[in-house]
Amino acid sequence: MSESNSSGRVIIVIAIVTVIVLGAIGAWYFGFYKPEQEAKEQARLEQIAQAEAEKKRQEDAARRKARYDQLITDGDSAFDQEDWESARSLYSEASSLFPNEPYPQNQLNLVNGKLDEIAEREAKRAAGEIETITTPTGRYYVIVSSNIDDDLAMDYAQKLSEEGTNVKLVQHNYNELPFHGVSVADYDTWDQANAALASFSNFGANVWVLKY
16 A cells, blocks of 8 residues: 555656656747747848848849930930930930939930020021021031022022021121021031931032031
């Protein structure tokens, strides 16, 4: 009977110790180990997400820079060809991609100035006014007629204007004599003006370029 009681007490002690040990293990696992592992996994996932976000940011930046460079190239090409509307659109988009870049904004100012000049000339033409150039501008004018008599030059200029041609009278000297040239186009460079001569062949064979 004594041995039976002793054995029972041992079993109870073992059971109690087992419960305590299991409880301690459970407390350690759920209270420390598992949260630590979950925190490590969360940190790993966040690190991966940050790396992916940085990679995407760099890829987006590279695409924006490539697009900007292409817009500038196309805008400069349109500018050289005096395609002002296309140049304005291209430079505007480039400026929207990189607002702090001065180049597209500076080009836009030049283009808008050119468009304002064109609008002013068109308004004058619509009103029947002929623009007269009396001082050097550094531009290259396509001259279709030049006359000492300013009235004859003006008559011809008005005739062309009424037909829809954009005309300017350019007052220049030749052999120390004052001449009045009827210009139907003008350009920034000699190459541009010379290349355009063929398109004015309907004015005859004596079309020429005057730098003034």
